Amino acid sequence: MQGTRTELPGLAIVGGGPAGLMAAEVARAAGVEVDVFEAKGSVGRKFLIAGKGGLNLTHSEARPAFDARYRERAADVGRWLDDFDAGALRTWARRLGIETFVGSSGRVFPMDLKAAPLLRGWVRRLRESGVRFHVQHRWTGWTDDGALRFDAPEGVVEAHARATVFALGGGSWPELGSDGAWVAPFAHAGVDVAPLQPANCGFDVAWTTHFVERFAGDPLKPVVAHWRDAQGREHSRQGECVVSRAGVEGSLVYALSAELRDAITRDGTASMELDLAPGRAEADLRTALERPRKGRSLGEHIRRQTGLHGVKLGLLHEVLGVPLAADAARLAAAIKRLPLRLTAPRPIAEAISSAGGVRLEELDAHLMIRRMPGVFVAGEMLDWEAPTGGYLLTACFASGLRAGKAAVNRLRRFDSRT
Numbered sequence: 001m002q003g004t005r006t007e008l009p010g011l012a013i014v015g016g017g018p019a020g021l022m023a024a025e026v027a028r029a030a031g032v033e034v035d036v037f038e039a040k041g042s043v044g045r046k047f048l049i050a051g052k053g054g055l056n057l058t059h060s061e062a063r064p065a066f067d068a069r070y071r072e073r074a075a076d077v078g079r080w081l082d083d084f085d086a087g088a089l090r091t092w093a094r095r096l097g098i099e100t101f102v103g104s105s106g107r108v109f110p111m112d113l114k115a116a117p118l119l120r121g122w123v124r125r126l127r128e129s130g131v132r133f134h135v136q137h138r139w140t141g142w143t144d145d146g147a148l149r150f151d152a153p154e155g156v157v158e159a160h161a162r163a164t165v166f167a168l169g170g171g172s173w174p175e176l177g178s179d180g181a182w183v184a185p186f187a188h189a190g191v192d193v194a195p196l197q198p199a200n201c202g203f204d205v206a207w208t209t210h211f212v213e214r215f216a217g218d219p220l221k222p223v224v225a226h227w228r229d230a231q232g233r234e235h236s237r238q239g240e241c242v243v244s245r246a247g248v249e250g251s252l253v254y255a256l257s258a259e260l261r262d263a264i265t266r267d268g269t270a271s272m273e274l275d276l277a278p279g280r281a282e283a284d285l286r287t288a289l290e291r292p293r294k295g296r297s298l299g300e301h302i303r304r305q306t307g308l309h310g311v312k313l314g315l316l317h318e319v320l321g322v323p324l325a326a327d328a329a330r331l332a333a334a335i336k337r338l339p340l341r342l343t344a345p346r347p348i349a350e351a352i353s354s355a356g357g358v359r360l361e362e363l364d365a366h367l368m369i370r371r372m373p374g375v376f377v378a379g380e381m382l383d384w385e386a387p388t389g390g391y392l393l394t395a396c397f398a399s400g401l402r403a404g405k406a407a408v409n410r411l412r413r414f415d416s417r418t
Contacts, residue, residue, distance in 0.1 A: 006158070006159045007160050013037065014168060017167055018047055020400060023165040023403050024404065035159070045176040048119060051116070054113035073360065099111045134150075136153050137150040163376070163407040170354030171349075172352060174349050180348075186358065189371075194355075198345045201346045202247055211315075220248075220274070251388070269342060272340050276315070282332050282336045319340070376403040379400060380392075
């Protein structure tokens with residue numbers, strides 16, 4: 001594109017992540033002209049980073065349990081999944097030549113565990129189908145007459161489209177393009193946007209310098225986390241987490257992050273108790289700790305009788321204080337329920353994903369903004385969240401498909417009236 005003003009013949013898609021690319025695919029398959037605008041120099045950058053450790057494409061969990069992962073938005077996301085669920089996503093990947101397998105945790109991965117071959121094949125197919133890509137075009141808002149405004153290498157570019165799908169991501173990984181800069185122009189246009197918050201994130205804990213210097217980066221595994229939800233119901237989950245310099249992070253913490261984050265917002269802090277010795281009863285630990293020390297230090301006695309060592313033993317010292325009181329009952333109780341006080345979620349730029357975004361109440365069932373006919377929103381821009389495990393990507397794909405199909409139908413209705 002050259003110049004300052006362009007009239008687009010069909011659908012404009014702003015954002016080149018999975019949701020935007022899926023919208024482009026369904027629209028082009030329907031014969032609609034498609035222009036994709038991407039702020040970075042190439043599309044799918046966050047998708048590539050997500051696949052560095054093995055692309056977790058979706059999850060094998062059956063519905064409706066799958067839908068429940070989206071918490072209060074389960075019913076809304078479930079409708080998207082009716083059109084494109086985990087099975088459909090695996091079939092779609094297979095048609096790109098990417099076979100998948102189900103891992104031991106139920107997560108679904110490409111056979112080669114890589115994102116790049118899938119993305120390359122997808123973009124190549126889109127280009128061959130006629131999708132036009134405009135990279136280094138950063139959307140900055142709308143003009144007074146509703147045209148899209150971009151900062152581009154050649155200067156300010158304005159593009160008027162008959163329909164637009166926005167898929168600009170949330171607020172995590174800003175260096176990859178998902179920086180949340182779209183919030184201001186959407187809010188200025190009167191669209192209700194829930195504040196962006198970190199999701200699937202770590203949390204701050206006020207560790208001592210000594211503890212951080214010795215144990216930062218060490219894994220806590222296995223442990224069982226205990227916490228209470230907003231209604232006071234107790235929950236528990238076994239998994240692994242990591243002591244960080246700031247606090248705690250890792251898969252177990254990420255799985256609880258929505259409730260822990262909401263508790264901090266509500267109460268100022270959140271409490272999580274860790275069972276450092278899963279599989280051993282408190283009474284058994286107490287009996288073991290009551291055995292004679294035979295001249296051993298208390299730390300060595302705890303290690304021999306409970307099996308705790310390294311970071312787990314260090315965490316016991318950190319929370320209970322040094323020196324540890326030689327009270328078998330108190331020690332046993334602490335090993336089974338060691339309280340951690342979480343003071344804040346880590347910044348959104350460090351989070352795997354984000355919560356908040358355009359409230360679904362602003363949209364019709366086809367993801368079109370009611371007050372802005374012809375403008376659709378998909379992916380992580382929307383106000384929903386999900387745990388890691390393939391649920392995030394699946395909903396992004398499904399919402400992109402829904403928005404793309406709806407945009408096609410709107411353009412067809414428009415054309416039939418002209």
